[in-house]
Amino acid sequence: MNPHLKPIMSKPHSMLAFLLILGLSHSAVGEQRPNILWLSAEDISPHLGCYGDPHAITPFLDSLAEDGIRYANAFTTAGVCAPNRSGIITGMYQTSLGTHHMRCQAKLPSHIKPFTTYLRKAGYFCTNNSKTDYQFSLPKDAWDISSGKAHWKDRPNDKMPFFAVFNFVGCHESGIANTNKYESVTRDLTPEQRQDPSKLTTFPPYYARTPAALDDWKRNYELITALDDWCKDHVEQLKSAGLYENTIIFFWSDHGVGLPRAKRWLYDSGTHIPLIVHVPEQFKHLANNEPGSVTDRLVSSIDLGPTVLNLGGIKCPAYMQGRAFLGARQPAKRTYVYGARDRMDERYDIIRMVRDKQFKYIRNYEPLKTYYQYMNTPEKGATMKDLRMLHDAGELSGHPEYYFSKTKPVEELYDTENDPHEINNLAGLKEHQATLSRMRRVHIQWVQDTKDLGLIAEPILLERQAKLGNQYDILRKTADTTLVQRIGETALLASEGEKALSKLAKALDDKDAAVRYWAATGLGNIGRPAANLAVRLSDMLQTEPSSVVRTAVARALCRFGKPDAALPTLVEELHDGEQWERLHAAIVLDQIDHQAKPAIKEMHHALKPRTDLYANGKYVVRVINRALNQLESTSRIVP
Numbered sequence: 001m002n003p004h005l006k007p008i009m010s011k012p013h014s015m016l017a018f019l020l021i022l023g024l025s026h027s028a029v030g031e032q033r034p035n036i037l038w039l040s041a042e043d044i045s046p047h048l049g050c051y052g053d054p055h056a057i058t059p060f061l062d063s064l065a066e067d068g069i070r071y072a073n074a075f076t077t078a079g080v081c082a083p084n085r086s087g088i089i090t091g092m093y094q095t096s097l098g099t100h101h102m103r104c105q106a107k108l109p110s111h112i113k114p115f116t117t118y119l120r121k122a123g124y125f126c127t128n129n130s131k132t133d134y135q136f137s138l139p140k141d142a143w144d145i146s147s148g149k150a151h152w153k154d155r156p157n158d159k160m161p162f163f164a165v166f167n168f169v170g171c172h173e174s175g176i177a178n179t180n181k182y183e184s185v186t187r188d189l190t191p192e193q194r195q196d197p198s199k200l201t202t203f204p205p206y207y208a209r210t211p212a213a214l215d216d217w218k219r220n221y222e223l224i225t226a227l228d229d230w231c232k233d234h235v236e237q238l239k240s241a242g243l244y245e246n247t248i249i250f251f252w253s254d255h256g257v258g259l260p261r262a263k264r265w266l267y268d269s270g271t272h273i274p275l276i277v278h279v280p281e282q283f284k285h286l287a288n289n290e291p292g293s294v295t296d297r298l299v300s301s302i303d304l305g306p307t308v309l310n311l312g313g314i315k316c317p318a319y320m321q322g323r324a325f326l327g328a329r330q331p332a333k334r335t336y337v338y339g340a341r342d343r344m345d346e347r348y349d350i351i352r353m354v355r356d357k358q359f360k361y362i363r364n365y366e367p368l369k370t371y372y373q374y375m376n377t378p379e380k381g382a383t384m385k386d387l388r389m390l391h392d393a394g395e396l397s398g399h400p401e402y403y404f405s406k407t408k409p410v411e412e413l414y415d416t417e418n419d420p421h422e423i424n425n426l427a428g429l430k431e432h433q434a435t436l437s438r439m440r441r442v443h444i445q446w447v448q449d450t451k452d453l454g455l456i457a458e459p460i461l462l463e464r465q466a467k468l469g470n471q472y473d474i475l476r477k478t479a480d481t482t483l484v485q486r487i488g489e490t491a492l493l494a495s496e497g498e499k500a501l502s503k504l505a506k507a508l509d510d511k512d513a514a515v516r517y518w519a520a521t522g523l524g525n526i527g528r529p530a531a532n533l534a535v536r537l538s539d540m541l542q543t544e545p546s547s548v549v550r551t552a553v554a555r556a557l558c559r560f561g562k563p564d565a566a567l568p569t570l571v572e573e574l575h576d577g578e579q580w581e582r583l584h585a586a587i588v589l590d591q592i593d594h595q596a597k598p599a600i601k602e603m604h605h606a607l608k609p610r611t612d613l614y615a616n617g618k619y620v621v622r623v624i625n626r627a628l629n630q631l632e633s634t635s636r637i638v639p
Contacts, residue, residue, distance in 0.1 A: 079270030098471025173258025
């Protein structure tokens, strides 16, 4: 018996009270509850035979789909692991929790818990083998066991239902980029399971068709075949233990393929995932579809946790934003799914996505940044190396070259049915304006309803987290009743160009730094047409209390052609700011190119070791090194 149940079940009539407290459905009372197994993969898109991929060698997962339910429209809320995993374990958007930046450490409010906490309290034995990566400190009551050895076999007795997670790390982007890892993961594949890169017709049109890039694409398929064998082994373990007929099996990936313009991005290449669910005959009443069926129902990755709770007969907490898609009680089906991109390691690029079954809308909140900002991790891969090399040599053209454009469109709209690679932006076409307007409205409403923390600069978030104890409450426990609206509106105005100039100038006086940040950013985006505000902005450098707002003001002055007024502030923030304040300043110094030359000496000085830096100090170093490399016109990288 679960030790958590003993104090409750020892009292008279306690079973009924216990079930009522936990919100168990009537169907769970007196009935066997299902075991639930999650087989999760890293960094794969639906490159499986059952999804129609002509090259995939995935016989086991194909058979699982033949006997189960295949979801054609499953999407993640981020194109990268950790922000997305924080949403999976909580049933919440990462942008509502403050877990949206890659490699951050947020704090949860006391009432928000991993969904497994509710499972355990309801009597489930919960194990995780072994990845967490939730970007917040894991509560002690989240798992019975979370380790590389965790297994459902460790449950105290055979009558206890279990929820078990096993994660396959072999198809992570490092399995493509690192030859040793690739060879290790695929060492048991037969010659028949190997791929010929020259015959892979699914190679995306936005990559350069080089031998190295084709080999990356081949590796992706072979890693997935190794994953297929791994999944088969886990299901065979269930069958050997006689548990296959009372275990619901989920197979899913944390986001799309670990290659450029896929992982970290909000295109389908980064967010569309395989999702297969096998429901045994005795629990057929909990499924919406017959075995072997395919559903086009829209599913978000934050729906996975609430669905498990619902299958276990446990009422989903009201705060959760995910929606159960299996089980006895289900909310309305989704009309849209949403996604967000924020800081990826050392680079910020705030992008939001909304998608229905056909159309994808993307809003680029920082359109003056190129698609392929230089980031340390993805630049290590062969596909990205070839793209960068060919671009620098002037030998890239067409779709591959497009993603090196100096700017991005403010809005992107794609017909994913007729343009699955999302390379034909429809946002400027007259015949699609009604769809564009609808999707834009849906996006704006989502930002407001979910209290999107990604529109608040990271240094401001951390400052307010220190006062409130978490980020979730920043936009929920404020006396400023219009703050969410003002932040959202000003963030949109920041990319609207000259027509927004007067409103942005007015927003410089807003009482909240999060709004002033976007006002200064927007004026900088306008550039020289807003230069009549240079004196006002110069004065702000002396009076503005927020470091990150001062950095945005300094950037605007540089965009006005007045770097002399801005550089002292940028250098000061680079030396004296807190970690993320320094990163903002370093990024601006990198962006302003030759205007930063007078600060070269100070930038070198900023590379000297500091005792007050925590782990992510490496991000500042990466950006400064990149900037210096470009400024000094040499291949030398400062150590």
